[in-house]
Amino acid sequence: TEKSEDNLRSPICCIMGHVDTGKTKLLDCIRGTNVQEGEAGGITQQIGATYFPAENIRERTKELKADAKLKVPGLLVIDTPGHESFTNLRSRGSSLCDIAILVVDIMHGLEPQTIESLNLLRMRNTEFIVALNKVDRLYGWKTSRNAPIMKTMKQQSKDVQNEFSMRLTQIITQFKEQGLNTELYYKNREMGETYSIVPTSAISGEGVPDLLLLLVQWSQKTMVEKLTYSNEVQCTVLEVKVVEGHGTTIDVVLVNGVLHEGDQIVVCGMQGPIVTSIRALLTPHPMKELRVKGTYLHHKQIKAAQGIKITAQGLEHAIAGTGLYVVGPQDDLDDIMEAAMED
């Protein structure tokens, strides 16, 4: 039998925070995409999902020379909206994740939805890392594209370093007022009790390697049990969408288990349980956003964790935020239909 360490699924990481702190832009920076500029009003209004394969993470973090032993196959990142009207989507995102990134704008400090997000994460005992974003907006900032943060900091003028320290100290105080200890990640000697802060710029990429490495290392170090792959399907519907050429589809996050083309599934519907079978299992290409229209890869089967678009008959009345169940050969369909409607 495999050692559990050798059988880890990808951690699911949710990115949360106040509106316009740069959540989507940070993901664009990692993906090399431009999703944010395509959003209506620059505002995220849906939950997204992007799969980052381990090889991309290794490439992106190599300057840190951490000889990152990546035991996880990749990282599945869930993007959430920061606008105040989307509390339900933040709650849905945070309920799915193993770990989170809480994004704070260094020029603004803690804001109402930062605190709301923080409380959602605390309620579920979810570990998180603070990305202190927009460091490039410090007056006089010298850009060094995609560089590790310590290296970049050393190259900044005394004035920039002083402004950074002053803002950092204020933000650490604001976290303390919320009952949380936080510290710059490379000074943090008690991760687990003290939350780590990684300064970042989503525009020029400084600190992004640090953020990725910390996420992966922290999750594979402290969550082996939670991340050990299990065969039992655990799957949540994110969105119900009509897609040209595919009819009504559902975007789901598969947290555990395997889905196959042809699997009989049950999802919660507005007029009762929907029993159908998977016609096609689609994913965007790695490093592409599930919620953005594009070309899809077809799969015979997909193993967790992944963000997946499912096409099937009768999904018109499916309800987002509910569970997806697979009917196995030993299962009683009535029991599963009942379970699906309890969501």
Ligand code: GTP
């Ligand atoms: P919502 O999803 O709507 O809550 O916003 P968000 O947190 O995803 O922020 P978004 O990525 O939409 O960025 C908001 C604005 O801030 C955009 O104009 C970005 O270009 C800008 N921005 C994001 N990150 C940075 C950064 O690191 N530096 C600078 N200078 N601007 C940034």
Ligand code: MG
């Ligand atoms: Mg966004």
Ligand code: NA
């Ligand atoms: Na925005």
